Amino acid sequence: MADRVERDLNRFRQIVRGKIKKDLRKYMSQGEMIGRQGRRYVSIPLPQIDIPQFRFGQKQGGGVGQGEGDVGDPIARGDGQDSGSGEAGEESGKHTIEVDVPLEELAQILGEELRLPNIEPKGKKNIISEKDRYTGIAKVGPDSLRHFKRSYREALKRQIATGAYNPDDPVVVPIKDDMRYRTWKTTMLPEANAVIIYAMDVSGSMGTEQKELVRITAFWIETWLRSQYKSIEIRYIVHDAAAKEVDQQTFYHLREGGGTKISSAYKLALRMIEERYPPDDWNIYCFHFSDGDNWGGGDTRECVDILRNHLLPKINLFCYGQVRSLYGSGRFAHDLEEYLGKTENLVISEIADRDDIYDSIKEFLGKGK
Amino acid sequence: MRNTKLPPDLQAAWNEIDGYAREYGLDYFPISFEVLDYRTLYEVASFGGFPTRYPHWRFGMEFDQMIKGHTYGLSVIYEMVINNNPSYAYLLEGNDMTTQKMVMAHVTGHVDFFKNNLWFSHTNRHMLDAMANHAVRIQKIIDRVGHEPVEDFIDVCLSLENLIDYHAPYIQRPEAQTPVPVTEEEQPDDLPEGLKVDRRYMQGYINPPDFLASERQKQQDERNRSRNFPEHPQKDVLLFLMNYAPLERWQHTVLEIVRDEMYYFAPQAMTKITNEGWASYWHSEIMTKKAARASEIVDFAEHHAGVVATSPQRMNPYKLGLELLRDVEDRWNKGKFGKEYDECQDFAAKRAWDTGAGLGRQKLFEVRKFHNDITFIDEFLTPEFALEQKLFTFRYNRDTDLYEIASREFAEIKQKLLYRLTNFGQPFIHVQDGNYGNRGELYLRHRHEGVDLRIDYARDTLRNLHKIWTRPVHLETVIDEKKRLLSFDGRDYGERRID
Missing domain, CATH: 3.40.50.410 (von Willebrand factor, type A domain)
Incomplete structure (x- = not known):
């Protein structure tokens, strides 16, 4: 089914990140983010992530509704879009959406943008914890960690190199040397x-x-x-x-x-x-x-x-x-x-x-x- | 790929519903149901119902927002169905049987509508394939020219995607045939000297001065007209850009794809109320009269109530469509139509009117065949209905920053409803001049009908338009009752009054 949405979602997050980075100085001078801080996320109001179109402003429009009430009864609150002067240009940047950004990511952006060096903790009794991450590829390993795609690619490479590959009859048979396995790297976390x-x-x-x-x-x-x-x-x-x-x-x-x-x-x-x-x-x-x-x-x-x-x-x-x-x-x-x-x-x-x-x-x- | 075939119990339910629907005379494409978990369902939903779309971040954004809505319990999607032959519909895994049956019945209504409604007659019935092809074509372009330029250009196209001629598929517009721009040298000014005269003394008789003058005028008019480019205002701005903007080939392809997809989705926007009303009518009819077991009726009632729930500020298209269809059915069953009924002044008599005409169902099928939202409301909305449904208009009050009920007058309600539906809630914008000021600048005109554009959006859209047109672009519109010309020349925005 629709497996490609992950791709679009990642791209969207990347764009969000880019926007925050671009305007980091501005965000840092605002208090807004602090109040919104959840436990692990901050909600950041981003301007203009949606696509601008020639569209009607809402206020003069009104519409048709359904239900009880007399003429003049209020039914909903405006969003203050028109408050202040109606001058064009002042509205710019007011269409916003809220995006949740994990605090860690925010820190990462901060670090990248300000080029902050990572801290080397001091203290003799630093406890180091180990964490395994499956990020590497090895030639040996258990079958359960076999990397199908990489093994296949190796086999293909070998067959093409040796001339054994026939495009009209594309049969690729991996041999033991072609096998690739996922492997972990241990990262030390202070x-x-x-x-x-x-x-x-x-x-x-x-x-x-x-x-x-x-x-x-x-x-x-x-x-x-x-x-x-x-x-x-x-x-x-x-x-x-x-x-x-x-x-x-x-x-x-x-x-x-x-x-x-x-x-x-x-x-x-x-x-x-x-x-x-x-x-x-x-x-x-x-x-x-x-x-x-x-x-x-x-x-x-x-x-x-x-x-x-x-x-x-x-x-x-x-x-x-x-x-x-x-x-x-x-x-x-x-x-x-x-x-x-x-x-x-x-x-x-x-x-x-x-x-x-x-x-x-x-x-x-x-x-x- | 996981198996999304219907499990036996749902298949049995579908066989039953399918039987009832056909018995009622619904006529639909074969429907292929797939059961999806909520995540996959939202994936499909963020792709507009299709399993494959071209890569673009906005699908990711929509997905993100939908999942959030789901997590916080703000919104639930029960069903999705796409206009295709065969049609594909998706069921949410884990819904109870009553809901699934109701969704199935609802879907038969939609697909019947897709197949038979006039406004869908021009849509591509193999859109599933077309969408997949679009995805492949754009992916190939990305592979060739890189991700970023393509993404930027898609953003630009989407920013202009509503500037199409929604009615173009249904009518022949002579003025839509824009000739190619005049590129040859200016013709020498050979004003007609009239018919050939051998003897000079005959000149005044063969070519009287006023005849000559009118000939000259004619030629002058002709020339002026061909200087207008386009000759007539063009509503399909995207087509105009495809024809005349300095696009690279791949850009042309992308723009064409965005435009194609917009035209495919347009009828769904045109018939939202009618289509949802029709589907709700049938799920209600099929469930209450046939398919729902006694033990299921409470669950059904609860779900149905959710579907047709109203809130003061939002017109629920399901509710409005359903009620209006039922009203039509009732009126045609009782013969409450025609000259005699319309001219009857006796309120009580009108109310009790019943000729036993029994034409209700037949009329409904007629509605589903010929009407879109505008014609449906224009023709069938009655003062009695507006009163009974407690319809009102509302407006925004600047002083209090509140939306308030403005009126319960029938004429105003109807006008406002139709107004919101005209051009599907989009502003009318035409290409007025493709060679404005004789400098190759693009001049768009917004036909202002009482509601201003959102200026911040309009400016950003102009910026995007400029990216395609590459020469300065202008938009004539009205802001606070003053005629304005918004311009963007690639660096700066301009705004000036034009009166």
Whole structure:
């Protein structure tokens, strides 16, 4: 029967992938995907995957229906197609379909597009798990794994080469040498575990938009790291003048007043690592987001000290993302750069607006740590 | 390949249904049933009912969406049947016997309709083979020129596939004979000097000035006319492109295939209501009066109710067709037609009208022979029927972003229904000028009838049209009650008012 639909389906998926890739920067600057995230899939709204035709716009049309109701009764909701001005051109790209993309594939696209190096996990007690995949062909093997097509092809090749093949009487008889068998290759999968520790400044100067930037950035970080590690733990720290651990919900929504002491967060992160995540067993990622304001020079010096002497030696990567806010001075990034700019596993990136997310992710994850 | 032959119990059921259907006078091609698992059924469905189609991603997309719909329980396909001789119909494996019998009865209605309805008379009855051939031809082209150029070109063709002349198979249009474009040198301006005159003094008598003037005018008109290209607006835009666009041979083949398949599917779009109504009428008739056992009747009723379920915003073609056919049957059984009935002013008398004419069934067979959706509704939709079926028109309210019931007036309902069916819900678009501005540009004209085009789609379609025509393309249409010319020159879109 219709066995060819697989072919068309694969092609369709390929097209979807291409579209996502093409517009990755745009998707990365939108929050849309995060909210739709299912457990293993994200639904991505894709523009124009359908074929455009000269077709009627729906709104002026209306139609005929059947059922109860008086004149003027509403029967269905519009899809908001006409909302806003009716100017042509603004509608462009509004016809969308939703496509489910597995998170792994999204990570793969991300990796390819940003040319992210695969991470080499550290930690001495890396557990390696083996997985067999039937990808190869061998000359010996059990009959149950005989590859009919390949065997036949070998036989055909041999017969043609020896002149034994007669096109008018195409009889192909394989001999033992022609036989081909499927064989497996064992792939090693690192079972290394990783922990992500997010820290964020929640002082008054960090507004909603700043947090949204953090949220979107975090989504892409997680998408990538999940594809690299078998399991990932995520911890959240908020800080103003003092730091505390919170859950995800609080992390993104909490808003405190007061000043900012970044060292408090670093100290808490350090304590977490020392208590729960021995660096020998864990790949540790710290991401800290703030608007760059810190309380006086003294605290910054303390931060540098903690980073240099305690945190950085224990962890894979420390990323500092500085989001721009109306109030923030943005000094902290400069200070870090000045004191620790040369350190290999420290990345500093400024995220001024949503368009910068793409580049920041590239900077954060481009080191392959 | 798996064995899809009918298992004995289904074969027995089919023999029974087949007997009833023939007894009723249904006349259909031999039907070959195949039982498919749901995945294969959706595969076939995404191919438009055919086992083989040319490679194209949209079949994959449709399959993806259908499987999703199935997984989430949003949609179920019970049956598929293709217009072919012999006809092929597919049953879903695992359906209960009642459903299978109902589907079989339904299918006999469809195939009877395919075979006998006038609008299907020009369709290729060996489309199964033709589709397979199309697939092979396109595959060969792919092997030769590569996957991507062919896929891109198919996308372009599909983007224009609705621009055919749906009525072309049934009428001879003199204006459809587009002459080849004028390529020879411009003729010297030899205006007629009238009949030959030997003696100059006779000139004024043999060739009076007004005669000469009219001769000249005639010739001028002739010349102007031949400068129009095409001479008359062409509705079959695809044919026009096949004839005059600078296509490579393989592109010509692809375009021809897409056009052929569109013409094959067109009658199904033209007769959706009538055809589904007819099939539903027969499954209902055969099941309730003959085939359903007492133990099956509840299951049948449930499935049938699902088939004819209505929702306020969507007109269910099964329901409308079925009810309208039953209404016709009732009216012709009771003689509720003709001059005497139409002129009767007494509502009560009209209602109780029964001459015992008994012509119902006969009339139904006539409907199935001659009507498409437009003529069927135009001729048989009555105010009584609209009232009884609670039909209404709805419109979109910009202020509230809601669809609202607009009217229950019969005239408006009928107009709207017919309007939605005219040209099968597609805009009327003609080739107006194939040499616009004398620069080889293509000028299409949309005959605006109250509903605007979707502009974003229209722009993208113009872009595709340009890929075929290669010179700038234009579309005259109306946006927000202003006449506009949309243009695409290969790089930029243009839009300007033309009044």
